[in-house]
Amino acid sequence: MNGYELLNVTFQFLESFAFIVLATVGLAVIFGMMGIINLAHGEFILVGAYATTLSAHQGLPLPVAMLVGVVATTIFGIVLERTIIRRLYGRLLDSMVATFGISLVLVQLTRILFGNSIDQVSTPFGAISYGSYSYSLYRVLLAGAAIATLLVLYILFTRTAFGIRARATIQDEETARSMGVDTDRMYMSTFAIGSALAGLTGALYAPARASPTPEFGSEFLVDAFVAVVVGGPSVLVGTPLAGGFLGLIEAFFTFQWTQFIGTVAMLVAAIVMIRLLPDGFSGLVESVRTSWRESE
Template sequence: MDFFIQQLMTGLSIGSILLLVALGLAIIYGSMGVINMAHGEFVMLGAYGAWAMNAYFGLGLLASLAFVFVGVGAFGFAVERGVIRFLYRRPLDTILATWGIGVMLQQAVRLFAGGELRYVEMPSLLSGTVSVFGTIVPGYRVFIFLFVAALFLVTWLLMFRTSFGTRLRAVVQDRQTAMCFGVNADRVYSLTFAYGAGLAGLAGALVAPLKSVSPEMGGAYVVDAFFVVVLGGVQSLFGTVASAALLGQMSGSLAYLANDTIAKALVLLAIIVLIRFRPQGLFATKVRS
């Protein structure tokens, strides 16, 4: 039983981090259809934002989260207004443009913050361990799990219980008809992209105490995030949660039985097989026209 609980908590920990990174991508990709190759760099900006708030202003990680969300969200808003809005319905151009933005962000961070590894201190309040059903687990991992759960709830309420979410779903379903009813589609898209970018920044800030902060750190996360979003069903938030939990449990169990490299390869193989036979994802959303 102890082994089962330990593996369950490991899988939930991995899955919560995957969901944390993928949630912002699910908003941008699932709602707007934009393949944002710079999403990993938004994660990286959030990590560097947490480091800078501590290094230059003395703020701890928890106190800096609001500033990171607003800062990265504002940058995402500017990117959508300045670049992305001119490339809708041109997926190849969007991929190339966002990839170029990601490369420029990496070089800008190297120029202004240096290329050496940076470290973000874990909050002392969360640095200990807690007992979950008799099993000792790191307190910070539990905090991330609870924080991601709360963040998902806020996102779901925003999408399905507010007028903004209604406008967004109307624009996604039929942009021209929504605009005929007075919906400002351009503003809806800009705010949606900004919110997704802000979520990515939060992901980077919360992952920073667990990983070294570097200009290249976002690359590995964005690949896994795309796996989560595509496997769960592009427009399904609950599908994103389910696929993150599934991939987290698979990665944790396979890594224990073999090693991280083999686990990564087997998880990728499983995703390829699932997409081959169910290309719409595990939890595709049915939309009435």
């Protein structure tokens, strides 16, 4: 493998890492902190992508259009949580059925309102050329957006009063309520954050994928659920580790063979990791921490 090929694999890894992390992080927040398996997660991403694309077509600058996409998805998530999801806390199977039904409704509603596709927003920044290869600079920069998103979440949930109240609510709702925490508002706020992250993913990938279709969100769903399982319950620990591991596998096999082989290799690696680490990467990290403390 020469230098150009190594650089190409690196770019592919960064793109895969960004895709997996951004696709996963909103789902991981809602599932890891609220115990809700949101099977409509892909459609939340769809809302962000469509709101961004339609806003850009109305003449808004792309960054502003992306902000519109995030805000629209956040509002959509809050309305959904207040009307449906709040009644399903602690009812895992019911939440799966309800969110699956919501996803079907959203896909068909999108098709009715906007047709089978809408015009894509052009991808900014152009491409990088090196040797006989070229790569979209925007797709590479998405890795930076993924890392920045994880850093913001780390600060939010570990360094702020909101994060302390949110974690207390998840760990022991009754005790948190007795200490004066408005747990109902915490659940709503956490769901809103997960929705906003899904909207951010849709907004960021609106210019990077093919023309958005009603099935746009389904492209993200498999990677998101695989990464959530491989990463484990901790959003801040498991998501980046799962993204890095699965992204590396997918990038290498995609470069050597095809995108299909890369995806299959990623899924096989995920199955092996689930067998070896039932609690995912975050469970492994917690086990290492416990062993380290006991040895001191």
